[in-house]
Amino acid sequence: MLNVRSALLNKKPTATTVTKLTCLAAIMLSSTGIAQAANGLSIESWRSDDANIWSDVIIPAFNKSHPDTKVNFAPTPPTEYNSALQAKLKAGSAGDLITCRPFDTALDLYKDGHLAKLNDLEGLKQFSDVAKSAWVTDDGKDQFCMPVASVLHGFVYNKEIFEELNLSIPKTRDEFFSTLETIKTESRYIPLAMGTADQWEAATMGFQNIGPNYWKGEKGRKALLTGEEKLTDKAYVDTWKELAKWKPYLGRGFEAQKYSDSQNLFTLGRAAIYPAGSWDIQTFNNQADFEFGAFPPPVAKAGDTCYISDHTDMGIGINANSTNKEAAKVFLNWMASKEFATLYANAVPGFFPLSNHQIDIKDPVAQEFMSWRQQCESTIRNSYQILSRGTPNLENQLWNVSAQVINGTMTPEEAAKETQDGLEQWYKPQQ
Amino acid sequence: MTPSNQHDEKKPFPWHLVFFLGPGLLIYVVFSVYPLLDTLVLSLYNEQQGQSSFVGLQNFITLVTDDTWSQAFWNALGNNFKFFAIHMLVQNPIGLLLAVLLSAPKLRLSGTYRTLIFMPTMLSVVIIGFVWQLLLSPIWGISEDFLYNIGLGQYFDAWLGKEGSALITLAFISVWQFVGIPMMLIYATLLNIPDDIVDASVVDGANSFQTFWHIKLPLILPTIAMVSILTFVANFNAFELIYAVKGALAGPNFSTDLMGTFFYRTFFGFQLQQGSASMGAAVATLMFLIILVGVMLFLFFIQRRIQRFQF
Numbered sequence: 001m002l003n004v005r006s007a008l009l010n011k012k013p014t015a016t017t018v019t020k021l022t023c024l025a026a027i028m029l030s031s032t033g034i035a036q037a038a039n040g041l042s043i044e045s046w047r048s049d050d051a052n053i054w055s056d057v058i059i060p061a062f063n064k065s066h067p068d069t070k071v072n073f074a075p076t077p078p079t080e081y082n083s084a085l086q087a088k089l090k091a092g093s094a095g096d097l098i099t100c101r102p103f104d105t106a107l108d109l110y111k112d113g114h115l116a117k118l119n120d121l122e123g124l125k126q127f128s129d130v131a132k133s134a135w136v137t138d139d140g141k142d143q144f145c146m147p148v149a150s151v152l153h154g155f156v157y158n159k160e161i162f163e164e165l166n167l168s169i170p171k172t173r174d175e176f177f178s179t180l181e182t183i184k185t186e187s188r189y190i191p192l193a194m195g196t197a198d199q200w201e202a203a204t205m206g207f208q209n210i211g212p213n214y215w216k217g218e219k220g221r222k223a224l225l226t227g228e229e230k231l232t233d234k235a236y237v238d239t240w241k242e243l244a245k246w247k248p249y250l251g252r253g254f255e256a257q258k259y260s261d262s263q264n265l266f267t268l269g270r271a272a273i274y275p276a277g278s279w280d281i282q283t284f285n286n287q288a289d290f291e292f293g294a295f296p297p298p299v300a301k302a303g304d305t306c307y308i309s310d311h312t313d314m315g316i317g318i319n320a321n322s323t324n325k326e327a328a329k330v331f332l333n334w335m336a337s338k339e340f341a342t343l344y345a346n347a348v349p350g351f352f353p354l355s356n357h358q359i360d361i362k363d364p365v366a367q368e369f370m371s372w373r374q375q376c377e378s379t380i381r382n383s384y385q386i387l388s389r390g391t392p393n394l395e396n397q398l399w400n401v402s403a404q405v406i407n408g409t410m411t412p413e414e415a416a417k418e419t420q421d422g423l424e425q426w427y428k429p430q431q
Numbered sequence: 432m433t434p435s436n437q438h439d440e441k442k443p444f445p446w447h448l449v450f451f452l453g454p455g456l457l458i459y460v461v462f463s464v465y466p467l468l469d470t471l472v473l474s475l476y477n478e479q480q481g482q483s484s485f486v487g488l489q490n491f492i493t494l495v496t497d498d499t500w501s502q503a504f505w506n507a508l509g510n511n512f513k514f515f516a517i518h519m520l521v522q523n524p525i526g527l528l529l530a531v532l533l534s535a536p537k538l539r540l541s542g543t544y545r546t547l548i549f550m551p552t553m554l555s556v557v558i559i560g561f562v563w564q565l566l567l568s569p570i571w572g573i574s575e576d577f578l579y580n581i582g583l584g585q586y587f588d589a590w591l592g593k594e595g596s597a598l599i600t601l602a603f604i605s606v607w608q609f610v611g612i613p614m615m616l617i618y619a620t621l622l623n624i625p626d627d628i629v630d631a632s633v634v635d636g637a638n639s640f641q642t643f644w645h646i647k648l649p650l651i652l653p654t655i656a657m658v659s660i661l662t663f664v665a666n667f668n669a670f671e672l673i674y675a676v677k678g679a680l681a682g683p684n685f686s687t688d689l690m691g692t693f694f695y696r697t698f699f700g701f702q703l704q705q706g707s708a709s710m711g712a713a714v715a716t717l718m719f720l721i722i723l724v725g726v727m728l729f730l731f732f733i734q735r736r737i738q739r740f741q742f
Contacts, residue, residue, distance in 0.1 A: 104705070197592050199682045200702075253569020255592025255683065261570055388703035392499045395703040396680060404684055409594055425499060 040070035041327055042095030043316075044088070046081035053347040061343055062334055069327050089114040089319070096322040097331065100145035100315035102134035103384050109317075110137070110144040116318040118143045121329060123336025130218060130378050131354035134312035138386065145315035146332050147354035149344065152369045153209040153309040156276040156284065158269060159291040161189055165272075169295045173242070176298040180249040183272045191249035193271030195257025202243070202402035203395070205275040208381045210297045211239040212307035217379035224382055227429030231420040232413075240405045240412030247406055255407055263287075278369045281350040285363070294368045296376060310378035312354060345370070390426030397422050467719070474712035483709065490713035504714075506685055507693035508721075510598055514689060515666040517602035518609075523658055525606070526613025527651075531643065533614070534621040545618070549611035556608070560675035563604045567591055591676065594686045601687055605672055609665070613658040620654040621647065653737045660729050667722050670695065690718045 043054075054073035062071060074095055076084045082105060088094035089109070098115060100106035109115050118124060119142060124132065127147050135145035157169070165187055170176040183191040196202050215221065215235040223229035230236075251257060251265060266274040267287040274280070276294065284292060299306050316335065318328045334340060341353035342360060349366040352373075353359065361367045388395040397419050404410035410418075423430045477486040494500050529548060533541050551559060566572050567590060575587045590600040624647060632642045670691025673681055679701050681688035696704065698711025 104703070195592075196683065198678060199680055251570060253589035253592065256564075256567065256569055256589035257592070258564070261568065265570065384703065389705075391704075393701075393704035396701060399680060399702075400682065400684060403682060407592075407594075407683060409684065422499070 040072060041097060041324060041331055042072045042074050043097040043099065044081075044085055044095040045073065045075040045099040046078040046101075047099070047314075048075040048077050050348060051075055057347055058340070058343055061339065062331065066330065066334070069331065071331065085109075089321075092321055094319050094321075096319050096324050096328045098145075098317050098319055099148070100135055100317050102312050102315065103386075104389060106135055106145055106315065106317070107137065110142070114320055115144045116320045116322070116325065118146060118317065118332075121146065121332060123333040126336045126355040126357065128354075128356060128378070130310070130380065131312055133380065133385065135315045135317070145317035146336065147312055148314045148316050148335065149348075149351040150310050150312045150314075150354050151350065152278040152352060152372065153205065153311070154276060154278075154294050154296045154369060154372065155209075156266070156274045156280065156292055156294045156365070158189075158266070158272050158288075159293050160269070161187070161272045169293075170298050171295075172302055173298050173300055177245065180273070184249055187272075190251040190265060190271040191273060192246055192251075193262045193265040193274045194246070194250055195254045195259070195262050196403040196406050197256050197258045197261075199399040199403040201259055201262065201275070202406050203398040204381070205277060206243050206246070206406065207239060207398060207402045208309050208311075208383075209275055210242055211236070211382070212309055212377075212379045213297055213299050213304075214239045214242075215382070216305075217307035217377045221379055221382040221385075225386060225429065227427075227431075230430065231423060232416040237412050237416045240402070240415045243402060244405050244408070244412055247408055250406070278350040278352065278366065281363065281365050281369075282348075284365075285349070292365060294365050296372045306372070306376035307379055308372050308376045309381060310352075310373065311380050311384075314351070387423065387427065390423075392422040392425070394419065394423060470712045470715050470719075473709055474716045476709045478707060478709050490710055491717070494710070494713055494717065500710075503685065503688070503693060504717075507688045507690050510687065511667055511669075511689045513598060514602050514605075514669065515663060517599065518606060518662050518666055519659065521603070522606040522610050523613050523655065523662065526610050526658070527617055527655065529610070529614045530617035530621055531647075533618050545615075548614060551608045552611040554608070556671040557675045559604065559608050560672055563607075564591065564676055567600070592683060594683045597677070597683060598687045601672060601676060604676075605669070608672075612661070613655075616654055616658055617651055620651045624650050656729070656733055656737055660726060663725050663729070664722055667718060667725070690714070690721075694718065 051073060059071045059073065063069070072095075082101070085094060085098065086109075089098075089112075094114075098109070100109075100115075106115070121143075124143060124146060131147040131150070132143060135147065136143050161183070162168075165182060167179055167182060170179045180191040183189055194201055194205060212220070215224075215229070220229060220235060224231070247254075251271065257265075262271075262274065263280065263283055265271040267284060269288075269290055296306055296308055316332065318325060318332065322328055336355055338355075338357040338359060341355050341357050344351070345353050345359055345361050345366070346363070349361070349363040350369075352366075352370055359370075361370055383395045383398055401410060401415035401418055405412055405415050420430070474490055475485060475487060476483045477489065494504050532538065533545055535541075538544075567574050569575065569587075569589045575584070578584050578587045588596065590596040628646060629642060632646045637645065667690060669689055673687050673689055673692050674695065677687050677692075679692055679696050681692045694711060694714045695701075697714050698706050698708060700706030
């Protein structure tokens with residue numbers, strides 16, 4: 001949910017509003033600015049939900065090994081984060097460490113000279129290229145933020161219903177659909193809990209969830225960027241074809257079913273399988289009184305390499321004007337450590353550290369999600385890097401067409417054509 | 432110089448006018464006139480990587496002719512006219528009917544009815560949107576059972592989620608919420624009609640329908656005209672209900688997209704779409720012009736022909 005909600009107000013303030021905000025921010029923050037100048041670090045973040053976790057768990061752990069550095073976690077609510085951060089950076093009153101949104105939002109900050117280059121940071125060696133891809137320049141040369149956490153996609157299922165109907169976890173697509181068929185014909189449960197009213201689930205939990213298996217993860221994503229593959233290619237059309245096949249297994253009136261409706265259908269035990277984002281684990285832990293498990297998107301035939309959407313959602317960088325860059329680097333290197341990864345993954349189940357360390361997660365479902373990284377190839381959502389810069393916006397189009405394909409008001413071929421046409425209007429490599 | 436002229440010159444400058452008008456005027460200029468003019472100016476600029484340059488009417492031309500923009504624009508405008516038509520055809524006649532019923536002298540508890548019907552108007556649109564989504568929900572809603580109980584079960588559908596019915600359903604929700612306003616305005620006018628005129632018509636042998644048609648309706652026409660123009664302005668500025676129920680992407684397939692939601696997406700951006708202040712200003716300017724033209728047509732062709740009666 002993090003990235004969905006938080007990106008809502010991704011507005012770029014105009015020149016005048018920026019100056020106004022700058023003055024305002026300068027006045028409001030002058031007091032905190034002075035406080036930070038001492039030997040301490042201040043972290044800008046939009047995760048106000050995690051403020052307690054930082055102050056009670058993560059910062060004390062850091063201070064055990066680095067007692068001299070005082071760290072202050074200073075979050076802003078998600079909807080205001082982007083514009084507030086802009087204003088603070090211009091006024092020179094922003095914290096030393098900046099939590100980075102993925103891709104263009106952070107890239108713009110780097111281009112404007114607000115983020116320091118991190119190419120020689122020791123800690124970066126702990127991360128794979130996929131993990132780092134959200135915070136490098138388009139030419140892949142400069143790294144400006146270090147990855148922190150990602151969210152994974154897959155399917156969450158109700159273990160009690162599976163036991164009752166004697167079902168096993170589907171590994172291939174055929175098994176997946178026969179499982180759905182069994183649930184539909186032999187019980188009154190809803191096979192798949194998803195609706196299309198909010199549209200983003202169709203794209204995020206549908207298209208980007210099962211798609212990587214079709215377009216072979218990073219290979220397909222990069223080919224789309226270079227123009228070698230088109231959205232009208234078989235891989236993409238087939239993804240939409242599978243989505244179209246979901247329709248009979250969704251609940252009645254799914255066209256008007258919202259995200260929270262789907263969550264409730266699952267936690268009330270009325271639906272068997274839920275196309276999930278790993279952030280749902282926290283909600284389900286709180287609300288479901290039955291045991292649930294998870295499985296990755298099924299592959300074409302047994303033994304095929306599986307690909308999962310392991311979407312980089314949060315990074316952290318250093319303010320280019322920080323007076324305390326050395327301490328900031330020490331902190332970043334610590335954030336690349338196994339200790340931080342373990343602390344973070346267990347404090348916020350569903351948000352997974354991106355470093356290559358082997359860590360223990362206590363939450364069984366989060367552990368299951370995490371284990372797919374070993375078995376499968378990771379990729380990120382294909383519309384996030386570069387491809388959503390133009391008009392029409394690819395991400396918005398994917399929401400619209402994926403929802404329509406599931407609704408049955410558009411064929412997979414039409415969906416492919418519409419998105420490809422949109423891309424060709426402004427993206428050179430695809431023209 | 433005549434004595435009277437001399438008298439005029441000695442008159443002190445009317446400072447009290449400045450004193451009393453000043454604060455109101457200042458607030459009006461700062462918060463209404465200036466932003467409006469600023470929007471008009473902003474719509475003539477183009478922003479690229481933080482640099483803004485003057486482009487004249489280019490934004491408007493793009494908006495109306497360029498395929499990627501114009502499709503969304505005409506779609507939103509068309510939907511907006513449908514939205515308005517439904518309000519004119521449903522909300523205002525029902526408002527009129529309710530007002531006439533309420534003003535019937537023999538009706539008991541008319542105060543209670545009036546309050547109850549006006550109640551939704553006072554609620555937040557977000558609450559209205561939420562309540563109706565629940566009522567109409569195919570999963571938890573009561574409307575399906577209700578329809579089954581009166582034998583119309585087979586007609587139930589996920590109305591809010593279907594391309595063909597989503598906009599109409601939303602318009603009906605909006606009608607339900609705001610029907611109290613025309614009702615109240617017309618009701619107040621009806622109460623103002625002197626009893627002697629009505630009595631005279633009865634003495635002349637008119638039945639109650641004739642009394643309404645020939646006596647009352649002409650007298651409330653100016654109010655109905657005013658209600659229409661209020662509906663027009665409110666509908667073309669509508670945004671909240673759509674945003675609360677369908678989100679800024681106004682699905683399915685933009686079938687519920689109004690000028691307001693289109694403006695929101697353009698100006699603030701959405702998800703990965705970066706907002707564009709200048710393009711947004713162009714949309715806002717067009718909304719302003721559409722409303723302006725509508726109101727002016729109304730003033731020139733309708734308002735001037737309406738006769739007013741003084742009692």
